[in-house]
Amino acid sequence: MNVVVIGSGVMGPGIAQVFLMGGHRVIMTDIKVEALAEGTKEIRNSLNLMVAKGIIDQDVTALMSNFQTMTSLEEAVKDADLVVEAIPEVISLKQQIYGSLDQFCPKDTVIVSNTSALPLPEIFPNFRPGNFFVAHFMNPPQIIPLVEIVKNDKTNPEKVAWLRAELEKCGKKPIVVNQFVKGFLTNRMQTAMAREGLSLYEKGIISLEDLDIANTACIGFKSAWQGTLETMDYIGLDTCAFAYNVIFPDLCNETTVPSIVTEKVKEGKLGLKTGEGFFKYSEEDAMARQEGLLEQLKLYNTYLNK
Structure with missing residues (x-):
């Protein structure tokens, strides 16, 4: 081809x-x-x-x-x-x-x-x-x-x-x-999670550092091997239904960009490409990220082929 x-x-x-x-x-x-x-x-x-x-x-x-x-x-x-x-x-x-x-x-x-x-x-x-x-x-x-x-x-x-x-x-x-929606699938899901996390940060409920730890040490840790619906199956749909009934009404539903993001943009702190965003980055950090993703890919391929 x-x-x-x-x-x-x-x-x-x-x-x-x-x-x-x-x-x-x-x-x-x-x-x-x-x-x-x-x-x-x-x-x-x-x-x-x-x-x-x-x-x-x-x-x-x-x-x-x-x-x-x-x-x-x-x-x-x-x-x-x-x-x-x-x-x-x-x-x-x-x-x-x-x-x-x-x-x-x-x-x-x-x-x-x-x-x-x-x-x-x-x-x-x-x-x-x-x-x-x-x-x-x-x-x-x-x-x-x-x-x-x-x-x-x-x-x-x-x-x-x-x-x-x-x-x-x-x-x-x-x-x-199957049809166009803004952000397609993954960006919509990631945006929804980021909105909730940043809302909790702005309320003083969680620090930025601990917010990311929660993602890498739990949500992302499991998500590499099982999807959202499979995770719900493992939890039990009855348990999910009960928890969602309590949590859904309390979730953030803001439609504007969180102020911490707009402030960082105004300051020119755009993330890795400028050396600082929420956190500071060195040139070695980009290579470390790629190395980590490659190791993840090896594990992912092993898991799929087992």
Whole structure:
């Protein structure tokens, strides 16, 4: 399969790596030569790290032989079976790209966007109807198993089934969201949990440090191996019904961004990328996070294959 990834920013290289590991021919395209060079370096380093950790046993040189970079979108997509758009969330930029794709792609090419929020098939209803939908990869895409496929009434179900099967062959765990909702599935669930946690913090009930400990030492600890509904089954649905009857009326239902978040943004404390958000970060923290996620992936793969 010929796969083209548009954009060599935060997500593009990782998405390209997913399909390389799946045995496909991949072209990554960007208007900046420097971005393509940096993205290529990221892919090679990530593949080498996965080999070193025993997550994959593929030959990195052989994998990279199926990889190309191009600045010409027309040349990149002329034989594409699948195009993954991973450019910034700017409507005017996407409109420009889609106009070019409509002109240059074969008529049967499946085109998906990695958008995390925008209802693009609704914004561009006349762009390749049926063959254009959303495939939302999680960051870092080469590690996190989940991909959200978001379809609508115009989407060709055969194309969705095809992409889901291809992603599974690449080692991913795709799910299908049957219609557009803001934030899709995972972002909605994460946002709901963050809203409640930050509300408790602002009320003085919990510290920021202990809020995160509760996630990693309990919620996240279990969630790696069992989903929300399976957890409810283990607890007992009668117990859940009783507890929810008590807790639901007391949950936060604010519709504005918590003040602690807006204040941090005003101060320029945006998280890892600025060195400080709720907590402070060093350059080593990003690598430590990736190392931890890779170890988690090894355990996850072992669990699934047992």
